[in-house]
Amino acid sequence: MSETAQQVAAAKAVPPGDGPSGLAGAGIAANTVPGRTTGGSSTRTGIIAIIVLLALFAVPFVANTYVVFVVSLTLVYAVSTLGFNLLVGWSGQIGLAHAALFAVGAYGSAIGVEYGIPFLLTIPLAGIVAAVLALVIGFPAIRLRGFFLAIATLALGMAIVELLTMARPLTGGGGGMSVNVWSLPGITTAASTYFVVLAVAAIMFFLMRRALLGRFGRTLQAVRDLGQLTGSLGVSALRYRLVAFALSGFIAAVAGTLYGQLQTFIFPAMFQMNLLVPMLVMVFVGGAGSMWGPVVGAAFAIVLIEFFQDLGDQQAIAYGLVLMLAISVLPGGLTSLARRVGDSRFMARLRRREVAE
């Protein structure tokens, strides 16, 4: 029998959703860390995590306000990217309303505080509101895939930002609103915000890691790579797609509440393409579908933003070119480089050389 004919027949016989989502996932999939946790490596991860956490905890005591601000911002972006990466990388859906949901968090918290809700309480509340909103936005996910979903969600995200502009009595309209900054008694506001950010980031990373390395993450990847075929495994692709939307919206808004605290003044224009593009870059650089990528991506983007701060033409060109170059050279993101070195022939060659010597 001819191999080609057989493949054609197979391709035809494979039921809906199979081809496109499989292809779409393929590129992203190549970057994910094989998620097997053995006892030893998880203890090691735990120890590293505690050391990193202690080091981060010490930052406000040893560094100046600017550094504290930059580290806070990095952590906020890292949390936001955690959510974005969950959606784009792990569930394979390019939803582009993330900046808008981030804005919902920032505004939701600021408005909530104005109405007398304690700030810490607004963090989960804004998250829940955004999760519901994300579900509504993600609903087209039922029938839209790939770029169609991207454009639909982009439009809906823009609509949210427009609504924020129009709701002048609540949000101050295009002029923006100032944010009541919450602070712990006895320490500076910057340090206080920092600790909240650190605590939220730590919790988010801890929970996400657990979810993504376990059954939830596995199933999400199955939905991404197998599409409708997960039905035969007793898994509802639709449900997981929507859950991914809701969760990423929740996380975006949580990060948004913290962002508002850091910026102390927010206005709609902050949350348009000028934020969405760096957010996409963060996911990309971190490696879509990776576990620790969001931190790397956020740090990279912060450096990039700081470096290209006042976007003059030269900087804008450089920004665009750096981005294009990065995508061309490493389509799997910056973190794919480490992995490529880690398990490639390169490493094998090194090892062989060691043996020879």
Add this chain to the structure above:
Amino acid sequence: MTTTAVATPVVQFVDVQKAFGGNKVLVDVSLDVRPGFTGLIGPNGAGKTTCLNVVSGYLQPDAGDVRLAGQSVLGRAPMEVARMGVSRTFQTPRLIPNLSAVENVMVGGSRHYRHGHLAELLGLPSARRDERVQRERAYALLEELGLDHPDRAANAFPVGSQKIIEVARALLNDPVLLLLDEPAAGLGAEDVDRLVNGLNAWTARNPEAAVMIIEHDLELISRLCPTAAVLHFGRIITSGAPKDVLRDPVVVEAYLGADVAAGD
């Protein structure tokens, strides 16, 4: 083998018809599949995979009925059918490329996870136990089916081994009906032996379960299946013991055009 000829059918095809446009792919297919192995053979394009798609909910037949333990599966989505205890593999293996073989198999265990994702998120002991149990079962199944290096990423395996991983994934749910689409394609003789042994061991433990197996390797069919049905241009032209079926002049003729060497 523990098959009893009189056992009630696990799945029944009743006058199933299916056409794609003008292309009649299944014509009045009626077939009872009882516990144990049933082979489904036929030349390329005969409609074998379409049969599986009709049972597993990916295609709705134009006419006729498919009954699983007496209950019609028509109108049910693949997920519902899967929850009724039907597992399947695909002709072209579909795995999560970057996850290890074991983790791919674990994706198939949805029926065995008692805990929800919230329990998993909170790290409750019950959730951990579930996960550990399924992981051990997945390792055991892979070993039984003869796959080495279960911790290697799925895309590092040749296609033949990927099909074995799919078989294990389908088995993890303890199906009442297992549908295998050319599980041995691309396997070497030794690996086929291990697959056969693994499947036999599994059916020995699950005597109630039915396995419907599509295969071009007719020798494998002869070894595993007490009965086989031959599909040709969407019709079941004959069924019975593989030895007799393969000697049937109608079958020989059907295969001659298709240029498939009879096994032995």
Add this chain to the structure above:
Amino acid sequence: MLQTIVSGLESGSWFALLGLAIVVVMKAADVPNFAMAEMGLVATYVGISLAAAGVPFWIAVLATLITGAVIGVLIDIALMRRLSSYGHFPLLLMTIGLTLALNAVVGLIWGHDPRSFPAPWTGAAVQIGGGVAIGVSQIVSIIVGLIGAVAITAFFRTQVGAQMRAVAENRSTARLIGVSAGRLSAIAWAVGGFIAAVTVMLQAQSALVSTLSPASLIIYGFVAATMGGFTSLLGTFVGGLALGVIQQFVGAYISSAVQFSVALLVVFLVLILRPEGFTKGMVLRDV
């Protein structure tokens, strides 16, 4: 009233043409090109510079069109093609990076002041009864828009166009029957760049363009493409025209501040009311 309709049809023609350019590239190469308006801007600025340097108008027009097509092909060959095996995400991001870079290049070379591409007829108007005057450049935009739509439709009837449709419908089958996807995507990018150049040039012979203008043009182009479900040429063209007219009416009778929101509302309504525009789209046809 009539004036508003004509203005609407004029800007609608731009949206429609850009939408068509987006759809052509989407069909053949499966890339949503966010840089489409910027590509047209670069080409148009080349034409403007040539015209300013004394090159005859029609030669400058020709140069603009060729520049647009060449930019398209270069982008495809140098940047896009190698990425297609990595899935959608890098492709999307690449067109965004390209948008930033091209826009900044224009700013660096030509500055940020608004410019126009004056045609021999720019400023002239046709008097029609009741003291209403219609600009010749408006008529030119509408007519060129129509010609463009007809030409693209005809293009898809040619052999190359048919192959393109085959690729859009089923990539693997197309490969089997020996269609060279690479050549087709280069052609599609050339056509896309060409139409983008036409679009921005039309805009510049009637109004002013600058590094700021592509941002809204591209969104309206995407809205038009959405209205055609990213596959229907007719739907995209009519959608673009309708969008232009709606925008003008909203701007004239309500407020220009809500024009953008109205466009988003249109996308939303299309998604809710006309989902078949998508489900019949090529993505699901891959099944």
